[in-house]
Amino acid sequence: MFIAMMQAADSWDGDHLSDTVRGSQLTMKREQLTLTGMRLAVICILVSALFPSVSLAQEVPVFAITPVESSIKFDVEASVAIKGTFDKWNAALTLTSPDVTTAVLDVEIQAATVDTGSGMKNSKLKSKDFFDVARNPLITFRSTKIVQSGSNTFEVDGDFTIRGVTRSEKLTLAVSGKGTGSGEISGTLYFDRKDYGMNSGIPFIKIANRVEVTVALKAKRVSGPPVVFKQ
Secondary structure (H helix, E strand, O other), rough: OOOHHHHHHHHHHHHHHHHHHHHHHHHHHHHHHHHHHHHHHHHHHHHHHHHHHHHHHHOOEEEOOOHHOOOOEEEEEOOOEEEEEEEEEEEEEEOOOHHHHOOOOEEEEEEHHHOOOOOHHHHHHHOOOOOOOOOOEEEEEEEEEEOOOOEEEEEEEEEEEEEEEEEEEEEEEEOOOOOOOEEEEEEEEEOOOHOOOOOOOOOOOOEEOOOOOOOOEEEEEEEEEOOOOOO
């Protein structure tokens, strides 16, 4: 009887130990599966975060502006004509999506390359009384807001800097070749020269305060989808 009880006890202990081991193994497997699942979830989050950004970057329109086929000119009403161009400048049109209103226009002009066709006028405009090119070699415009005002016209607000002074100005633009991937961006900006410290004149020449700047930029889409305009 005693021997039978001992054998039964041994059998129960063995079975109980086996169940315990199996339970421990199952727990470990569940923990491993949980850890693997967490790792997969992290990887999926990283992939979903990275790949859409790459896809979006590939879908942004990219434009190139060719200075050789473009121009930036200025004109001031005066008793003797004062108008001219800038020989060296760069412009960039950058979009963050196909929506045309996400565009940013950057223009950087080498002030010392002003050309009026007159050496005397050029020297005066480069002097500290006007462009002050020795201390402020660049004239720049960077758009801060673009609003489509018509089927192919835009009102562009931006920071305009000349002779070290920056003020908000408006550039009115028109776009040709819409939907073709290439065309011309043409526009006009007006500013008061005295707002930028250009208070002097030129001897024997009466000069108005209002200055007109015109741009004609040849642009071509080199990659990405077409730009979306408001209808």
